[in-house]
Amino acid sequence: MSTFNRRKFLGTAAAAAGSAAILSATGNSAFAQDRRIRHFWWGNPERDKRTFEVIRLFNEKNPGIVVAGETLGSADYFTRLTTQIAGRNMADAIQMGYGVMFEYINRGAILPLDEHIGKSLDISQIDESALSAGRVDGKLYALSIGANSHVSLYNTRLFDAASITFDPFGWTYDDLKRVAGEVTKATGVFGTDDNTADYQNFSDYVHQRGERLFDDEGNFGASAETIADYFAIWADLRAAGATPPGQVSAGLVGAELSNWGIVTGQTAISYAWSNQMVGVQNLMQDKVGAAMFPNTPEMIPGSIIQPSQFICLSRDTVDAEATTTYMSAFVNDPEMTAVLGLERGIPANAQVRAALQPKLTEIEATSVAFFDGIQGKTMDLAPPPPSGAQEIEAMFERVAVAVLLEQAPIPDVANQIRREAEGIRRRAR
């Protein structure tokens, strides 16, 4: 047989195992000085590039702390995070979104930051509104890494072609019907995406009607009448031919940005979060314009300015001090924040905002101008949503499809949404 006999094989294997053991032993001691922490976020290629660059800068500036970055797409992010929670090995710093974050805080997966303030964590330059958004029961749990609001994105070429005039910061659903109709007539492109099954738009409308999504006890606050009226607005637009057919819109509920009407050219208006503007513009030739979500003639504010994303200290952190040092730099350090730019939203640190101003691209400037325009026209941030709010959102988008497909009368669907929302809340308690 070959010269590599059994004895040699065992000898080699033993030697390899031995050296591996030695390597790992020395490996540990050689880096024992370094404090190693992990940062986990959901992202996209652009965000990942910027965040890894920020990590490199931080590691360079802070000898002794080594941050490692981990990233996934947003759909997989929370699956992985939940698995890591169960395995008690979450990263030290984790990214959270407004809404879903409170489910994690309520369950104890996120640690409060108060004991680190003024030591490893500097919040002196952060807007109070951003801080209050990250507080629960008086404790600070989260640092905003970008503010956000609802925005109607419109195709300026199509709007110009139809000679549209409207007030982007004070238009109504009647204006929407007029504008969408004119665009459809002048260009042949559907005027607007159909938001029947869009919970974000719905939540604006509930507040515009003077109701609340959740009352102080956490009960679902939208009346069946308001739900039905909301569906009726869109049914009216659909019947007028200003939106794509209901069956098409049913296939686009929760769709990726690249499938939105404004991006594919199927419609002239799509509805988004303001930090998605850059992403939408990057996929389009025509210039994108920004307006608030439409309102009722009473103009009761329904949109909110809220942090789009937060950075949080996880329950499983191995070194809270090193992690909060990193988190602090993430929102304050001039070089690091310059790299991050507006990609996650408008920064909550006034000095950072001022430093970014001269370097903005056209679409970034549009988003900053949009933010200036909506000041004073938004409502105060509601108390953190109760447990089950995420599930209610998913339920709404699932059940509302029946309206798009005309499988059930609007009042029935409205009642079903109320009934199911109450059931979800009962179960979440």
Added chain:
Amino acid sequence: MSIRSKLRRSWPGYVFLTPWLIGFFLLSIFPILASLYLAFTDYDAVNAPVWVGLENFQYMFEFDYRFWQSLKVTFLFVVLSVPAKLIFALIVAMLLDKGIRAVGWYRALFYLPSILGGSIAVAILWRQLFNADGVINSALAVFGIQGPYWLSDPNYSLYTLVVLAIWQFGSPMLIFLAGLRAIPQDLYEAAEIDAATPSRKFFAITVPMLAPVIFFNLVLQMIEAFKSFSGAFIISGGTGAPLDSLLFFTVYLFNEAFSYFRMGYASALGWVLLIIIAAFTAIAFWTSKYWVHYENERG
């Protein structure tokens, strides 16, 4: 031979099995037992599980209409996809058995979808094919047919997944092919002398001789279909949309566990699925004694 001397002789075997055994206990037995325990708890993955007895099962059967919906969808999928897939696989296997040239190439070619079939990429491709303005509807439009909204119409969405399942006919086809090759040719020769028609040959020789293989494929594919996940998950955007028409049992289980922090409830769902699959497999085995005959059986 005593157990002791048996062990003395077989210990090297167990030593070589050790890596597998460790994996089996750590990655299979332990999680299975853990989920059995969790099925009787309220567990949100963050805090320690709380024992709730039969509450999960009670809620499931009494209040959870989405549980029943997911059962309905899954059963419909099994009933539609398994026979269709087996029939299709058998047809292709019989064509390949006819002694076509370069049969090896065809076998590889036909097996390809099965390798790709479970993958995410194919599910995404499927979504493109069946889109409102996708390939299928464009092809139909050539003949003046206005295709339906396959994916956003709850009346059609499940059929796209049934077609996807049929398309993955490769592995039952290969097993059928091997089974067909094992049927003694003299049976057909004898039938030919008696002037039997092709359909008579098929039902009197092929099917009975192939029965053990059909049975094997049936059980395997049925289990596979009950567990089917990735296609429905991708095509419905992870939610079972539209209107829960693609809410496969596994998709529902996944959402309960990872979207809504109900690990205990999801574990209970998992055990219900296990029991359902076990019951149907048992039924299949019980019926098999009436229609499956093995050659080496006496009687």
